[in-house]
Amino acid sequence: MKHKIIISPSILSADFAVLADEIKQVESAGCDWIHVDVMDGHFVPNLTIGPTVIKSIRKCTKLPLDVHLMIEEPVDWIADYVSAGSDLITVHVEACKDVRQTLEKIRELGKRPGVSVRPKTWIEEAVPFLGFVDLVLIMTVEPGFGGQKFMPESVGKIRSLRQMGFEGHISVDGGINAETARLALEAGADVLVAGNAIFGNSDRKAAVKSLKPS
Numbered sequence: 001m002k003h004k005i006i007i008s009p010s011i012l013s014a015d016f017a018v019l020a021d022e023i024k025q026v027e028s029a030g031c032d033w034i035h036v037d038v039m040d041g042h043f044v045p046n047l048t049i050g051p052t053v054i055k056s057i058r059k060c061t062k063l064p065l066d067v068h069l070m071i072e073e074p075v076d077w078i079a080d081y082v083s084a085g086s087d088l089i090t091v092h093v094e095a096c097k098d099v100r101q102t103l104e105k106i107r108e109l110g111k112r113p114g115v116s117v118r119p120k121t122w123i124e125e126a127v128p129f130l131g132f133v134d135l136v137l138i139m140t141v142e143p144g145f146g147g148q149k150f151m152p153e154s155v156g157k158i159r160s161l162r163q164m165g166f167e168g169h170i171s172v173d174g175g176i177n178a179e180t181a182r183l184a185l186e187a188g189a190d191v192l193v194a195g196n197a198i199f200g201n202s203d204r205k206a207a208v209k210s211l212k213p214s
Helices: 016-028 051-060 078-084 099-108 129-131 152-161 178-188 204-211
Strands: 006-008 035-039 063-069 088-092 112-115 135-139 171-175 190-193
Touching: 006 035, 016 035, 016 051, 016 204, 035 051, 035 204, 051 063, 051 078, 063 190, 078 088, 088 099, 088 135, 099 112, 099 129, 112 129, 135 152, 152 171, 152 178, 178 190, 178 204, 190 204
Parallel strands: 006 190, 035 063, 063 088, 088 112, 112 135, 135 171, 171 190
Antiparallel strands: none
16 A cells, blocks of 8 residues: 655744745645644643634644644534634544544534544554544654654554554654654655755755655
C-alpha cells in the first residue's frame, strides 16, 4: 500500500510576526498542508492560538489546514474551528468524554476527522474509532512544546496501525527531521508534521526535500 507523502509544517515553529509570509514560503517550497497546534493550557501545559488566528491563516493560503486540537472536551468547540476554516480536525482520545460523538460532529459539519494519542497512551485506545476517522496522529513527543526529541518507540504504533489494515492517513508529529522521517515513513506513516526542521531552515525547499525519500 503506497501513500503520497504529505508534508505539513507546524506553524508553532514559525515567526508569528510575519506569519503570512512564513506560510507563503512553505507553500512555495512544496508543502502540502499547514499544521496548526491549538493548546488550551489545561490538556497540555501551553497556551497557543484559537479560531480567530485560524480564520486569518485561512485568508492567506489555499492549502488544507490540518488543525490539531490539544484541548479538553473539544466537542464544545468544533463548530468554531470549522467556521474558522479548518479542513482536518484531530482530537485526542484522552481529552474527550465521548470520542465517537466528537468525531461524528466533525464529519457532520463537513470536515475530515482525526484522532490522536499521546506517547504514553497505547494505540489500542484509538482502535475503536478507526472507522470514524480519515487520519490517526501519532505523537512522537509529549504534546505542548516544539523542539523536543523524537521518541523512537512511537514507530511501533505506526507499524501496528498498518498491520491492523488501517488505510487512512497516519501522521507523525514531534522531532521530525531527515532521519526520523525515514523511520516513520518506513513504518507506514504518510504525513510528516515538521516544525523546526522546516521553519528553522532558511532554505525551505531544501528542508522539504530532505524529509522525502530520494
